[in-house]
Amino acid sequence: MKLAQEQLDFISSYLCKKELVQIDLKMEVLDHMANSIEKRIETYGDTFSDAFNAEALIWERELSNSTNPIIGFLYSGPKMLIDKCARKLKFFYLYTSVVALFFTIFFGFILKDLNSNIVFEFLRYLYGCVFTIILSVIVIIHFAIKKTQIKSSFSFLYKTQAVGFAFFYLIYNPLFLDILGLFKNGNFTYISFLIYNAMLFFLLFISLFIRNI
Amino acid sequence: MANSKLYKGSLNTIILKLLDEGEKMYGYEITQKVKEITKGELKITEGALYPALHKLEAEGLLDVEVKKVDNRLRKYYKLTDQGVREKTNRLAELEEFIRNMEQLVNPKWSIN
Incomplete structure (x- = not known):
């Protein structure tokens, strides 16, 4: 027996109540629940209400409200959404840290030996310009997502992370405020170089793997 | 139901194999x-299946196709070319693992 439209709408509103509104996850869970309910009705002769309650119990854990330190404790949502987003972020953080560290160690030695003010000035402008472009792209994508009004795992991840990252690209932008400074008190600072590289590679990885988010 | 922890590490391979068939x-x-x-011995939980698919x-390794079926959207998964190659590798690894486990659990003693 196939479920009627009203029964599908009932499942849909249940998922919305559980805050699973992201289209990519919601359609999958809705279809799974509907299939399972149909089978219960066919096999055991359950009523829709009984079959739905049994199915809701199975999904209770995955739909329960959850938070994750990687996403930030300010944001909560269904466990399956939070876990999916946290896994993605963890992947980006890991790759960014490893590549940025190697890049910093390798080029750091060269830059330290070079110890040239012209090169440091050039790098300040280079990182500054790239960070300004990234900041602009973050703002543009933010408004593009808002305009489409489509809710997905990606839009959730973006909503929870974009403001924080935009803030980083603004205050650590060497063109606006040279807080970190690659060259301070006559010394090349590895830690500033590492932070700049981490900020650079993080967005590079996201743009490379954006279709998989 | 069998101990699901024993199957956990093989879930991705199981999915690739099923999609290949x-x-x-x-x-x-x-x-x-x-x-x-598995005649009901192995039940893949929703909490394990979807993260693995994603x-x-x-x-x-998987490609996705969304179709409207019975008034709702359904997400179909199929193997990509890379997925087909990976399935062969992972199945070979799993078979090797099973062989080793068999040796450990049920060793054939022999007198030389």
Whole structure:
């Protein structure tokens, strides 16, 4: 027996109540629940209400409200959404840290030996310009997502992370405020170089793997 | 029900194998197929299945197709070319693992 439209709408509103509104996850869970309910009705002769309650119990854990330190404790949502987003972020953080560290160690030695003010000035402008472009792209994508009004795992991840990252690209932008400074008190600072590289590679990885988010 | 922890590490390989046989499948269909083949011994939970499917999709091993079926959207998964190659590798690894486990659990003693 196939479920009627009203029964599908009932499942849909249940998922919305559980805050699973992201289209990519919601359609999958809705279809799974509907299939399972149909089978219960066919096999055991359950009523829709009984079959739905049994199915809701199975999904209770995955739909329960959850938070994750990687996403930030300010944001909560269904466990399956939070876990999916946290896994993605963890992947980006890991790759960014490893590549940025190697890049910093390798080029750091060269830059330290070079110890040239012209090169440091050039790098300040280079990182500054790239960070300004990234900041602009973050703002543009933010408004593009808002305009489409489509809710997905990606839009959730973006909503929870974009403001924080935009803030980083603004205050650590060497063109606006040279807080970190690659060259301070006559010394090349590895830690500033590492932070700049981490900020650079993080967005590079996201743009490379954006279709998989 | 069998100890699901024993199957956990092989879930991705099981999914790749099923998709290789079934061409394209959706989440619920995969759980039912596994239940049917193992005669109800192995039940893949929703909490394990979907993260595994999403991970394989992100790795480029699965392709996704969305179709409207019975008034709702259904997400079908199928193997990519890379997925077909990876399935062969992972199955070979799993077979090797099973052989080793057999040796450990049920060693054939011999007198030289």
